[in-house]
Amino acid sequence: MSSINKQKIADSVPQKGFFGHPKGLFTLFFTEFWERFSYYGMRAILVFYMYYEVSKGGLGLDETTAMAIVSIYGSLVYMSGIIGGWLADRIFGTSKAVFYGGILIMLGHIVLALPGSLEMFFVSMVLIVIGTGLLKPNVSSVVGEMYSENDNRRDAGFTIFYMGINMGGFLAPLVVGALRTNYNFHVGFAAAAVGMLLGLIVFVTTKKKNLGLAGTIPANPLSSDEKKKVFTMIGSSIIVVGIIVAIAISRDALTIESFINLVGVLGILIPTAFFIFMYRSPKTNSVERSRLIAYIPLFIAAVMFWAIQEQGSTILANYADKRTDLTFGGMEIAPEWFQSLNPLFIIILAPVFAWLWVKMGDRQPTVPQKFSLGLLFAGLSFLVILLPGYFTGNDSLVNPLWLVLSYFLVVLGELCLSPVGLSATTKLAPAAFSAQTMSLWFLASAAAQALNAQLVRFYSAENELAYFGGIGAASLVLGILLLALSPKIQGFMKGIR
Structure with a gap:
């Protein structure tokens, strides 16, 4: 997409109408608000749905398997974003990707809302994974298209958009958790489906008036001949994969356990292949290769961080359900409500951290130092x-404020690492691979959750001290090591601070 086309797209969007920002920000803010309400609402009760007994409305899986499946699901969501981004860039544009993704997500939640079998549960997960892969990366791209390259409102626009994400994430566990507690799991999943429906209604009814050409033009469209080849390849691949899966299932080779292991391997192999491909490419110059080397320890640190942060919906959700006193100040607490703490703390603290970095100016920590924090x-x-x-001991219920403190601390870490990582990725990326490097950043979360699918096997109430202590200590050691290596890493970054 040429710069002329980019400017033409920005000019087609009404530039005033939502807190001084392009009118389309209203459309995308509420589309993403409801999509995140849908996603986090479903995820808040997902692990409970899997391991609660059938008599309590669950699927009756054992707790370890349930937590591993949630981790694998999260890993696949981030992996599918690569495919969703490619389809939008090469075939149908980001706007259609958002619409198609929303439809699939809503259908996935509808399947969950209907009492069914374990097989139907996996059908819903496939729909949601593919749908989220289409919607999630592309709705952010549309936000960027509304602003011209030199528009100084861009960062503030993304900040407002980011607040929409966290507002949806904050509200969803409260609403869906209450519905699950007072009614059943399927009413909670139905609320998630309604949330996605509301997001689609906002998107479809306002996009023509508010978004102009934003999201309608593929960035690097395939030619007619290329489309034929690609569609043939995709169709053939689906048939081959289908045959392999059918044979594997018939021979009991494809089980939940083997699939978890397969995704775990892919979580490591895919980002490794990305690094090698970009490093060895003739399009990458010597300075960019140096910066890629600097990116490797940052990527490893991100995997370690997200491995802990993402356990908020698995291990800590289980801890809230089984080990926490759910009465506080005379009020009954739903275990899902703790998952609202992360977005709540981000909403409160993100402006504080943004102010702090600006206030410190050149005295603020370097990128590797922020990652170590x-x-x-x-x-x-x-x-x-x-x-x-x-x-x-592990026989008594613990005060819920311990969980609140744990979520608070990990949010402090997230605000040191997550926005800084996004910014550093754009700066360290080779010019020829800017989009692929951003995909690589999100693959850190995929790798982390693939790792979690293996780690959760070692958790139980009896060995929680060893589990939390071992992983917590590993993170501290890696943080100290990264801090010690920060000057060396900074040197490889070749002037990027």
Whole structure:
């Protein structure tokens, strides 16, 4: 997409209408708000749905398998974003990707809302994974298209958009958790489906008036001949994969356990292949190769951080359900509500961190130092949660404020690492691979959750001290090591601070 086309697209969008920003920001803010309400609402009750007994409305899986499946699901969501981004760039544009993705997500939640079997549960997961892969990366791209390249409102626009994400993430566990508690799981999943429907209604009814050409033009469209080849390849691949899966299932070779292991391997192999391909490409010059080397320890640190942060919907959700006193101040607490803490703290603290970095100016920590701070806070969040078990044993319920403190600490780490990582990725990316490098950043979350699918096997109430202590200590050690290596990494970054 040429710069002329980019400017033409920005000019087609009404530039005033939503807090001084392009009118389309209203459309995308509420589309993403409801999509995140849908996603986080479903995820808040997903692990409970899997391991609760059938008599309580669940599927009756064992807890370890349930937590591993949630981790694998999260990993696949981030992997599918690569495919969704490619389809939008090469075939039908980001706007259609958002619409198609929303439809699939809503259908997935509708399947969950209907009482069914384990097989139907996996059908819903496939729909949601593909749908989220189409919608999630592309709705952010449309936000960027509304602003001209030199528009100084761009960062503020993304900040407003980011607040929409976290507002949806904050509200969803509260609403869906209450519905699950007062009614059943399927009413909660139905609320998630309604949330996605509302997002689609906002998008479809306002996009023509508010978005102009934004999202309608593929960035690098395939030619007619290329489309034929690609569609033939995709069709052939689907048939081959279908045959392999059918044979594997018939021979009992494809089980939940083997699939978890397969995704775990892919979580490591795919980002490794990305690094090697970009590093060895003739389109990457010597300075860019140096910056890619600097990116490797940052990527590893991000995997370690997200491995801890993402356990908020698995291990800590289980801890809230099984180990926490769910009465506080005379009020009954739904275990899902703890998952609202992360977006709540981000909404409160993100402006504080943004102000702090600006206030410190050149005195602020370097990128590797901020990453090390992220790891130190993440490690502390796990060490904190082992303390009540250490002092009182694993037979008594713990005060819910311990969980609140754990979520608070990991959010401090997230604000040191996540926005900084996005910014650093754009700066360290080779010019020829800017989009692929951003995909690589999101693959850190995919790798982390693939790792979590293996780690959750070692968790139980009996060995929670070793589990939280081991992972927390590993994060602290890696954070200290990264801090020590920061000057060396900074040198490889070739002037990027």
